[in-house]
Amino acid sequence: MRFKIGYRTIKTAIGVLMATAIAQALQLDSFGSAAVITILCISVTRKNSLRVSWHRFAACMLGMVTCMGMFELLGYHPIILGLFMLLFIPIVVALKLSLGIVTSSVIVLHIYAHGNASLDLFINEFLLVVIGIGTALLMNLYMPSSERQLRTYKKNIEENFSLILYEFSTYIRQGDSEWNGAEISDTVRLLEQGKNVAIREMNNQILRDEDQYFHYFQMREKQFEILERLMPFITTIHGSVSQSIDFADFLEELSKAVSPTNHVPYFLGRLEEMRENFKQMELPTTREEFEVRSALAYMMHELQQYLLIKDSLWNDKKDKLLKKRAL
Template sequence: MSFKIGYRTLKTAVGAGLAVAIAQALNLEFYGSAAIITVLCISVTRRDSLQVSWARLVACFIGIAISGTLFELIGYHPWTLALIILLFIPIVVMLKMNAGIATSSVIILHLYTVTEISFALIVNEILLIIIGIGVALLMNLYMPSSDLALRHYHQEIENHFKTILFELSVYLRKGESEWDGKEIPETVDLLQKGKNLAIQNIHNHILRYEDQYYYYFKMREKQFEILERLMPFVSKIHHTVEQSETVANFLEELSRSVSPANRVPYFLERLRLMRKGFEDMPLPTTREEFEVRSALVYIMHELEEYLHIKDRLWNEADKKKL
C-alpha cells in the first residue's frame, strides 16, 4: 500500500495548525479545541462545508445557552452534564443541526471543567468556534478543478457509445459478431463515476445547482438504458433481410456522429424516411422474415426514443442557462 497525502489531508493539517496559532495568539483557554473544530468543519465540497459550519455554529450557541443555565441552576455535577446532553441532542436533531453535536459537546465540557460561567469564558468559547469555523471555510476556498477528470469521463463514454452502436450495426449486417461486449460494464462504471463527480463539482459552487456535465451524464445514462434494451432484440436476429442493411447503415452513421453536438433533427428525419420506406415494401413472405422485420421496427422505435432523450435534455439544459 503506497503512502499518499491528499489535498484534503493537507488542508486539514494546515487549517488545524493555523487555528491553534490564532487561538494561542489571542491567549484563549482550550486553544487546542480550535483545531478540533476546524478538522470537523472541513468537508469534501464547499457547499457541504458551509452547511456543516452553520450547523455547528448554531448548535454551539444552543449548547452554551442550555449548559450555562443548568450548570448555574443545578450545579456542576456529572448528572447535570447527563441532563444537559439529554436535552441538548433532541433539540439540535429537531432543528436538523446534527452535525453540531460533537463540536458543542466539546464546548459544554469546557464549561463543566471550569465550573464557573463568566462573560470572559463565554467570549472565549465563541472565539474558539469562530476561529475553528472561519479557518475551515478559508481552507475550503481551495478545491481542485474537476474539469480534466470530467472531460476524461466524457470522452471515454463517447468512445464506448461509438463502439457499441458500431458493433450493433455489424451484427445486423452479418448476423454474428466477435465483439466481447466489454464496453457494456465499462460504460456503466464510467457513467456512475462521471455523474458522481459532476454532482460533487456542483456542490463546490455555492449558487449552482446544475451544470452541463451533469446534464450530459444524465442524458447518456438514459440513452444507455435504451441501448441495453436493444441488445437482446439485435442478438436474436440471425437472418438478414433487405431492411437489416438499412438499419445497420443508420446505426453505423449514428456511431460516427456520437458527440455533444445536437444532430437529433437530422437523424429523426432519417428514421422517418426509413420507416416510410419499410411501409412501402412488400409484406414478408415467411415467418422468419416477419419476425426479423418486426424486431427491426422495434429497434427503430427505440432509436427514436434514444434521439428524443438527447433532444429533451438538451433543451432542458438550454432553459437552465437562461
C-alpha cells in the first residue's frame, strides 16, 4: 500500500489548524465548526473555490436568519427542525446555492441545540462561517502550477504525431511495417489527460484567462482525427505507383516538422506543388493507378485541412497578441 500526502491534504491540515486556533482564541462556541467549514471549502481550483465559498456563505446567512425566526415562532422541537429542513433545502436548491446545504445545516443545528436565538449567538455563528470560509480561501490561494506537466503532454503528443506520420510514409514505400500502432491509443490518452489538466489550469487563473494549452490540445485532437481517417487509405497505397513515392516523401518531411513552430505555409505550398504535378501527369492507364491517385487526392485534401487547423491556432495567437498591444 502506497502512502502519499498530497498538497491538498497539507493545505487542509494547515487550514484546520488556523481556523481552529483563530476561533478558539476568540472564545467562540463550537469553535471546531470553523475547521469543518474550512475542510468543506478546500477546493482543487481557485475559481471553484470562490464559487463554493460564495454558495456556502450565502446559504449559511439565509439559514441563520430563517431558522432563528422559525424556531422562535414555532419552538425548538425536532418536528420544527424537520419542517425547516423540508422547506429550506428546496429553497437553497432553487437559488442555486446547493453547495452550501451541508455547511448551513451545521450552523442551523448549532442554533437549534442552543435553544435560544440571540444577537450574541448570531455573531458567534457568523464569525465561525467567516473564519472557516476565509481560511479556506487563504489556503486556496496556493495552487501548484501545471506548466511542466502540460509541456510534457505537449512534447509526448508531438513525438507520437511525428512517429505516426513517419510510419505512414514507411508503409507507403515498403507496403509493410512492423509498427504495432501503440502510439494511436497512447495519443488518445495523452490528449484527454492534457485537456483535463489544461482546464484545471484555466480554472486556477482568476484575473487572466490563460487558455493556450487548452486550445493547443483541441487543435491536436482535431488533427489526430484526420490522421485516424487517413489510416484506411494508407493501406491501399504502395510504392509501385510513382506518385505515391512523392507523397511518402511529403509525409516523412512533415513528420520531422511536428513542433510548435509554424511551418504551415511551406507545407501548404508543397501540397499545392504536388497537386500541380499530378495535374500535368498523363491520365491513369490502369485501374490500380486510378485507385491510388484517387486515394492520394483525398489524403492531400485531408492533410490540407490538417495544416489549416494549426494555421488557425497561429492566427488566433496573433490576434490576441495584437489586441494586447493595442491595450
